[in-house]
């Protein structure tokens with residue numbers, strides 16, 4: 001069975017955009033409209049000659065903040081259980097939100113390797129804003145732009161080493 005990489009994080013950080021780039025097929029649901037149900041997506045990918053499966057998480061139920069957060073928590077727990085490696089995506093435009101902090105708390109309890117991908121680093125002048133994500137307490141951070149693919153190679157180099 002191939003190793004599994006799960007992509008987790010709160011809505012709108014760019015998980016599906018990154019997933020689509022990884023699997024080079026646009027069959028994940030990508031949208032910027034909140035309040036729609038999004039399913040889990042599975043795909044196959046390969047980097048540096050290493051094949052692996054990718055899960056794009058992010059299905060959630062529209063509802064109160066409690067339901068919403070509960071759903072994110074459920075998705076993260078499922079992903080941690082299933083995956084060999086977790087990529088935790090955050091958004092440099094938003095900084096660390098309370099939900100990011102909650103996801104980080106869940107991930108810090110685990111022994112599985114976690115890589116923090118700071119997404120939407122579209123230009124060099126956003127680099128300075130990435131450092132605050134070290135405060136998540138999950139180790140090294142990887143500035144990426146899922147849309148252009150910038151930085152994703154350095155991240156994947158480390159991800160496949162951990163498989």
Ligand code: GDP
Nearest residue numbers: 011012013014015016017031032120145146147
């Ligand atoms: P998800 O909810 O985490 O799966 O996020 P999506 O992949 O659906 O993306 C949410 C929004 O962020 C969309 O409008 C994307 O176009 C945008 N987005 C994704 N990656 C990038 C990026 O690298 N740079 C910028 N500026 N926007 C991005």
Ligand code: MG
Nearest residue numbers: 015016029058
């Ligand atoms: Mg998505």
